[in-house]
Amino acid sequence: MTVLRRRHRGWLAVATVAAASLIGGLTTAAPASADRGAPSRTMDLQLLAINDLHGNLEPPQGSSGNITEIGPDGAPKATPAGGVEYLATQLKTARAKNPNSLTVAAGDMIGASPLLSGLFHDEPTIEALNGLGLDVSSVGNHEFDEGRAELLRMQNGGCHPKEGCYKPSGAEFGGADFEYLAANVVDQRTGLPIMAPVGIKYVNGAWVGFIGMTLEGTPDIVTAEGVKGLRFKDEVETANRYTKLLKLLGIKSIVVLLHEGGLPSSNVYNYDCNAGGSLGLSGPVVDIAKNLDSEIDAVVTGHTHQSYVCSIPDPKGQPRLVTSGASFGRLYTEINLTYDMRTRDIVRTKVAAANHVVRRDVAKDPVMTSVITEWNKLAAPVANRQVGWIAGKIDGRGSTAPESPMGDLIADAQLEATAAPDKGAAQLAFMNPGGIRSDFAYEGPEGNGVVTYAEAFTVQPFTNMMVTQTLTGQAILDVLAQQVTGANAANPRWLQVSKGFTYTVDRSQTGAAKIVAGSVKLNGEPIDPARTYRVSVNEFLAGGGDGFPALATGTDKLVGSSDLDALLAYLGAHSSATAPLPVPAADRITFTG
Structure with a gap:
């Protein structure tokens, strides 16, 4: 697999302010000619999506660590799920099925975290997400719990401004290897996005554009200090604007990572959202999805901590998948796309997705075990x-x-x-x-x-x-x-x-x-x-x-x-x-x- 990444270090480094507001932050490190000689017209792409991890590196305790599914007797049952050691193993297994894979997230990866991560201002979670191979994530409302400066530190690295470096070696926190996207979060003074609004990923001949957003109502659910000096714009207006930008750049395969969600009519994680021809989903994401530009091929959502894979018609009446993978790392969503090499677009009729339980009956990933062990040792005097x-x-x-x-x-x-x-x-x-x-x-x-x-x-x-x-x-x-x-x-x-x-x-x-x-x-x-x-x-x-x-x-x-x-x-x-x-x-x- 060829997935090209770079560390995001400031998307405003462009020639003019006008250009910065439109084309900054694009991850396009491979030449456009790299897809010459593709052996067939189409290729299979895989997206593995998570949302609302909230720093739950260890298996969540109590009822928060269960997923409801249908048991062998046909009745709902609670199944223990979650823990990044198990999540990492299952993501690797999923990637083995398709070398053309990207891992994405729909926000709230950090914030409201258990002590293991929260005690260290979520540096352990960013380190774990780097190890998981996360490629790109939208911001969520909880990414703003400690304000803009702390979010930028999560992206760019550097030790905590008040508490310093946590590692005994004095090693500086390196920041996220993945890119945080915040298309609808702008500085009130300049009107410019505070982070990259979009990201473009190149995978073995395929170009995929991502637009990342949090809910417009973020100021209503975060302390005033956390969102000071920021404005949160309408999700549909923002996504449609950046869809036009991506199309101008020749990017026709577009996925929205949106930290806003819906409420399914069933709490069983894999129920049929479109059974009987009606939509078993309500909430803000429904109207948002119906109005997003028809060029957008899939919408990965979060925020409500629910699980669903639903088909919601776009403005042209074409079916489009909208997904959410519960919370706390208990599920991951596998989205399979067919990419047309000639048109550089997703074949929408072949898009499919399913949520998978992060079961605890698989081997623990040693990299994640090492991360947890190291930070637990530092936290132990307080935690226990x-x-x-x-x-x-x-x-x-x-x-x-x-x-x-x-x-x-x-x-x-x-x-x-x-x-x-x-x-x-x-x-x-x-x-x-x-x-x-x-x-x-x-x-x-x-x-x-x-x-x-x-x-x-x-x-x-x-x-x-x-x-x-x-x-x-x-x-x-x-x-x-x-x-x-x-x-x-x-x-x-x-x-x-x-x-x-x-x-x-x-x-x-x-x-x-x-x-x-x-x-x-x-x-x-x-x-x-x-x-x-x-x-x-x-x-x-x-x-x-x-x-x-x-x-x-x-x-x-x-x-x-x-x-x-x-x-x-x-x-x-x-x-x-x-x-x-x-x-x-x-x-x-x-x-x-």
Whole structure:
């Protein structure tokens, strides 16, 4: 296989600013004449795609480490999946079937990562992705968790500006061997993309163009500091613009890597998305896919952590594949393309794709094992510290219910951390479900029921600071309504609530009416719209993140400790080896209808 790569070191090195905005960052290191003498008119191309790894180098714990599939008896079953040691082995096996292969990703490779990667600002994950042979990736919203400068460091290398170099040898972090693409992320001042908007790869006579984007709504789900000075443009408008550019350059085989996704009608990873002639997929990606330029041959997506391979018609009514491979390295997507050497285009009628489970019954890849072993050794003094004891498994990310036991635990921890008069005098706390990144497994090598610092960090990796503020009762009612209206109308986002706060949701109603009037109570007393209350949330929610603008209306704000510190303190105060913390009941929100 001939796959030509180069390290991306600054796509703006072009003759003029105008040219920079159009043709910078193209990876075209092979001469156009290299495809002369091709033995046949067509060749088979393979794309191997992943998305939303989130630094999960080791197999994800708890329910987050399972994939739902149909068992031998025809019933759904949970299959353990994930871990880059197994992913690397299976990618190599897949590549062995076709020497004309590229490995691509649709964003959120880093950010919200377990301790093994997060403790070192995701340098271990970039190192692992280099070892996996990743060729190109779009940025995702979590690539911006630590801001533009840190993302550029992930691409270009260099040791952390505050913490320095992590390797005992003092070796400098080398950055990504693959290229990050950010076509729709521009500098507010210059209007230019902050990274390469497109990448062109040459594979044994075939030229393939990639357009990489994150969702336009990234500022709504990332802290304001993380996206400071940036503007996120419309996905369809951006992709169609760069499709025209690629066509001008003679590139007709085009794939979009998009960090935005959909919600399939089944949670079985390999269900038939187009069964019965109807589309079993909803969500933002559907309208985006329908409006992307018909010259685009396939769309690799992510963000929703779902698995699907769907055919969605393009503007000309032609079928086009849209794929997503779940999250945390539990699946990879194999996309098979037929490339016409004469037209330099993909034969769309022959495009096929399938998701494959990253099963743990194969040999571990030694390169990935070496990466994990080295970084685990550096992390061990912090990671293995025991911070609490639990009486049973506590579901968080893996919970299928709107209110999770982990959500209750975190909200209670945040309330307790901010309840004292000098800490904020909080009366209740809200926690966003997207900030809960994992579960607490009961069984583990450190002993059943033991919670380590690494496990706590994996659940709460953002270390957002806690903000306690004054909100009117009406604002609290507005917050609850915003769970099912506005930005969250299509897909309700249920905040997790602290003890003593209760209310009822009537699913038979529509909009804000779903929140049953008079059911919202604090310690048994109805919330009074005219009164004021002290409410504790993390700094992301305090800024109105996740579609909760009412939380940004607070006054008399007091910034306290981090959400992780709150969780650690709560575990330390309420659990011991002889009296482990009971599993929360998750019974504060009542659902009817």
